[in-house]
Amino acid sequence: MPSTVTEMAVSLWKNLLQTTKERILQQRRMSLYNGAHGYDEELLKKKLQQFVGGSINLFKEDNGIGILTLNNPKLMNAFTGTMMVELQERVTELENWKDGKGLIIYGAGNTFCSGSDLNAVKALSNSQDGMNMCMFMQNTLTRLMRLPLISVALVQGKAVGGGAELTTACDFRLMTPGSEIRFVHKHMGLVPGWGGAARLVRIVGGGAALQLLSGAAKVDPERALHLGLSEETLSSSDETRALEEAQAWLSQYTEGPASVIQAVKKVVTAGRELPVEAALRTEKDIFGTVWGGPANLQALVRRPKHK
Numbered sequence: 001m002p003s004t005v006t007e008m009a010v011s012l013w014k015n016l017l018q019t020t021k022e023r024i025l026q027q028r029r030m031s032l033y034n035g036a037h038g039y040d041e042e043l044l045k046k047k048l049q050q051f052v053g054g055s056i057n058l059f060k061e062d063n064g065i066g067i068l069t070l071n072n073p074k075l076m077n078a079f080t081g082t083m084m085v086e087l088q089e090r091v092t093e094l095e096n097w098k099d100g101k102g103l104i105i106y107g108a109g110n111t112f113c114s115g116s117d118l119n120a121v122k123a124l125s126n127s128q129d130g131m132n133m134c135m136f137m138q139n140t141l142t143r144l145m146r147l148p149l150i151s152v153a154l155v156q157g158k159a160v161g162g163g164a165e166l167t168t169a170c171d172f173r174l175m176t177p178g179s180e181i182r183f184v185h186k187h188m189g190l191v192p193g194w195g196g197a198a199r200l201v202r203i204v205g206g207g208a209a210l211q212l213l214s215g216a217a218k219v220d221p222e223r224a225l226h227l228g229l230s231e232e233t234l235s236s237s238d239e240t241r242a243l244e245e246a247q248a249w250l251s252q253y254t255e256g257p258a259s260v261i262q263a264v265k266k267v268v269t270a271g272r273e274l275p276v277e278a279a280l281r282t283e284k285d286i287f288g289t290v291w292g293g294p295a296n297l298q299a300l301v302r303r304p305k306h307k
């Protein structure tokens with residue numbers, strides 16, 4: 001135990017350093033690309049910071065549901081450079097949210113997101129910048145997908161290009177009447193680069209993904225439901241009411257202690273991403289974190305009947 005004020009300060013400082021080191025290591029583990037891939041994140045961030053506008057806002061509710069708003073309505077919530085950097089910061093904040101259970105992502109001004117800001121894309125159109133931006137967004141969206149929170153993209157208006165890709169980094173998609181998801185990349189002479197193709201194949205299967213990407217097809221709520229791209233069509237397209245509906249929908253899966261909900265998401269992530277033996281070992285490790293935990297012990301006392 002530290003006894004003097006100096007010793008206490010040194011101990012606090014060491015703890016802080018350790019926590020920061022662990023955080024950085026955790027981020028590296030969750031990310032795909034680093035210096036070994038010829039990727040210099042700090043350099044790219046400096047470039048992205050030149051393309052200013054909009055914001056990514058996070059509100060953490062007491063019930064453990066986070067609301068992440070894509071906020072650049074003048075450009076249909078297109079991602080400027082600063083918004084890409086802010087999204088990474090918000091994901092880091094969510095990774096460290098001990099009480100978090102769920103997340104809803106939606107766009108301001110009754111539309112979801114029109115992809116990357118074409119002004120930034122034009123200025124960063126050389127191949128190396130494009131690859132770096134792709135690695136940056138893949139890192140961020142992979143970390144978003146792996147958050148131990150049950151995530152929902154609330155699609156109102158249009159989810160276009162990178163906006164469509166972002167919806168696939170969520171566990172579920174809910175659409176409002178009249179909304180659409182559209183992978184327009186082909187019409188821009190591109191393919192998805194934010195991980196949207198890899199994730200879309202896993203959500204709707206290879207054949208349907210090929211049709212959606214090669215046809216740059218508009219996917220309305222009915223078709224999205226049929227493809228399994230959307231879970232439900234909400235009844236209202238009004239921003240406030242749709243958000244309430246999405247919260248009610250999500251709350252059926254986030255009831256219970258955060259430690260248990262987070263463990264559920266972690267075993268599913270392992271099952272989704274790892275070869276079966278590694279997934280089983282991870283499941284065993286996560287099981288060990290809840291077995292004999294407070295929620296488990298309380299349930300043993302209550303002995304609920306699951307009728």
Ligand SMILES: CCC(=O)SCCNC(=O)CCNC(=O)[C@H](O)C(C)(C)COP(=O)(O)OP(=O)(O)OC[C@H]1O[C@@H](n2cnc3c(N)ncnc32)[C@H](O)[C@@H]1OP(=O)(O)O
Pocket residue numbers: 074075076078114115116117118119158160161162163184185188190193194
């Ligand atoms: C990852 C790679 C990618 O994301 S590639 C895909 C990039 N995104 C696009 O190409 C989308 C281009 N935008 C559109 O097709 C339309 O604006 C969509 C999204 C369909 C909306 O149409 P509509 O409802 O009629 O609105 P609008 O065109 O009048 O747009 C309002 C203002 O917003 C702007 N805007 C829209 N999207 C972007 C974008 N991605 N980057 C920059 N600006 C964008 C429009 O230019 C328009 O601005 P202004 O009012 O003309 O000054």
